[in-house]
Amino acid sequence: MATTRDQADTAVVHVDGPLRGPTKGSVRQQVQALLSQGRQRIVVSLSGVTDLDAEGIGELVRAYNATLAAGAMLRIADAQERVRDLRRRVQLLDLREDESTFADEDENSAAPAGSAQL
Numbered sequence: 001m002a003t004t005r006d007q008a009d010t011a012v013v014h015v016d017g018p019l020r021g022p023t024k025g026s027v028r029q030q031v032q033a034l035l036s037q038g039r040q041r042i043v044v045s046l047s048g049v050t051d052l053d054a055e056g057i058g059e060l061v062r063a064y065n066a067t068l069a070a071g072a073m074l075r076i077a078d079a080q081e082r083v084r085d086l087r088r089r090v091q092l093l094d095l096r097e098d099e100s101t102f103a104d105e106d107e108n109s110a111a112p113a114g115s116a117q118l
Contacts, residue, residue, distance in 0.1 A: 002015045002027050004033075004034065010041040011039045011041065012042075012043045013031065013034070013045065014045045015045065015048055017048065018050050018056070019049050019051070019053075019056035020051055020053035021055055025059070027044060028059055028066070031044070031063040032066060040072045042067060042072065042073070042074045044060065044074065044077070045078045046077070047077075047078035047079075047080070049079070049080065052083050
């Protein structure tokens, strides 16, 4: 299950429970809804994820691709060690977790316009 809340100019999608198989669609649906509202900064919080499989990773990649295609930015935050380890094992190193907020980038102008991170 995924719920959304606003934090300044960033939408935070908080995921609870397993991110696998038949339960995976809610993250993509939440991200798509936010993109259709014109949201440009989205954080997916995985602090409540209890299980993740290849389909769940695919769900995150599809959300990332949709965000990138919309010219927006997406970040992963609060992943448990098991989730980070799985992401490393499948070599999704370019899709990195970032604990920072987008406000940090605004101050440093570190990310190019239209970039997305997962």
